[in-house]
Amino acid sequence: MTLLFRAVVAFLLAKLATLTVNLIQFPVLRTADCRTPADRRESPTVSLLVPMRNEAENLPRTLPAMLAQLGVTELVLLDDESTDSSSDIANALLDGSPIARVMVGTPPPPGWVGKNWACQQLGNAASGQLLVYCDADVLLAEGAVEAVVRELLRQCAEVFSVFPRQLTGSLGEALVTPLIDDVLLCFLPFGLLSADVPAAATANGSLLAFTRAGYAELDGFAGVRGEIVEDVALARHARGAGLRLGLALGGDLVRTRMYCGYREVVTGLSRGLLPVTGGSRLLLGAAAAWQLAAYSLPLAASVRQRRWLLPLALGVAERALVALKCDRARMWQAVLTPLSPIAFLPLAVQAMRRQQQWKGRTYS
Structure with a gap:
């Protein structure tokens, strides 16, 4: 459990480091100041x-x-x-x-x-x-x-x-x-x-x-x-x-x-998950399991071991900073971070099917 704890903290710190750079560097579209x-x-x-x-x-x-x-x-x-x-x-x-x-x-x-x-x-x-x-x-x-x-x-x-x-x-x-x-x-x-x-x-x-x-x-x-x-x-x-x-x-x-709605999210986003992992169902399953370990497990484990409050806080901070960059009105959703990997599981299961449906078309 100690090894997993260290791996989760290291993973979250690495993501936060990249995120910090992008908070400064990643461009956001702006309207022109004045164009004739x-x-x-x-x-x-x-x-x-x-x-x-x-x-x-x-x-x-x-x-x-x-x-x-x-x-x-x-x-x-x-x-x-x-x-x-x-x-x-x-x-x-x-x-x-x-x-x-x-x-x-x-x-x-x-x-x-x-x-x-x-x-x-x-x-x-x-x-x-x-x-x-x-x-x-x-x-x-x-x-x-x-x-x-x-x-x-x-x-x-x-x-x-x-x-x-x-x-x-x-x-x-x-x-x-x-x-x-x-x-x-x-x-x-x-x-x-x-x-x-x-x-x-x-x-x-x-x-x-x-x-x-x-x-x-x-x-x-x-x-x-x-x-x-x-x-x-x-x-x-x-x-x-x-x-x-x-x-x-x-x-x-x-x-x-x-x-519009969770059912559409599952159907729509799952189409692209397997191609992103190179067609590997094993890699997709491992990614889903790791998300559970990094974001959901700290909430459950912190009940008995207070040290898990650290990765829990890091995960919430990550989502809050992403929202700060993309949409400040969504920052409150950071408190939902431990639930996101659980909501993601049906997408992973759907993505592993041999055929996907979207807008009346079938994709293999």
Whole structure:
């Protein structure tokens, strides 16, 4: 038990060290201080590209905000074989817009994951110097796209992505979805992103931008056509091609509620867990067990051994600092830290199944 205690404390201290660096270095999108029309004319042309499949509930909330973005040359949505009224809603909301249109997607060819094929079709149709892919559930605040362009240029990135602020509406969501930010900020020192380390290459498909030259170098999404976790695969593909990666947090400008309710969290997030562990169910199971040991065990063990209050406090401090960087209003959720690994277990079990279901499609 002493060895486990020391291992847990060392693990948490190492994560806190990385997190401390990222609290200082990791960029957060900000609105421009003051931009004149002349400044905007000098900016690159931007194609805002939105793949949509069964997004009827999200579009009335997110599409008007996309339409209101300054600096967007064209807004193109692609209906990826939706079985709901997504296309009708999108066309109604875009009615009269001179820069926006809805494309009808074609079925994915053999070997292509549906979203990757939808993005490839959008890229083929885009005319901008910058291609900005944005999921239909992402809510863009005023000036968000301009902030993305400015940060991409500042980082000299050819492939750039934003980790949106995660919005939650239920306890189950609050226990699991903030782990996305925790993994990013506690395992990837921002300075390592520019190093030639394949494991340090990452991206987020919620908002993913390419320069035209970078997109051409990668041949779009063709190199990751069969990948379920296409964003991370794209980042590693870009690293292998010698392209420069860029990252930022969405802050107040880019927000999303990825899943509505715990059941959707389990179904949605579990799709990507096994690919992240290289397809190893043993490694995934070991990771889930270690999370229990590092965050849940200290709460139970501290009842009898007060020394376990140290890792308990370190775990809570970690989640509080992540929230401080990403969303101050979520800091109170740090007290739920010991429960998060327990809520994560059904995701690990679901991820080990040979087939996954999402929006009417089956993934092996």
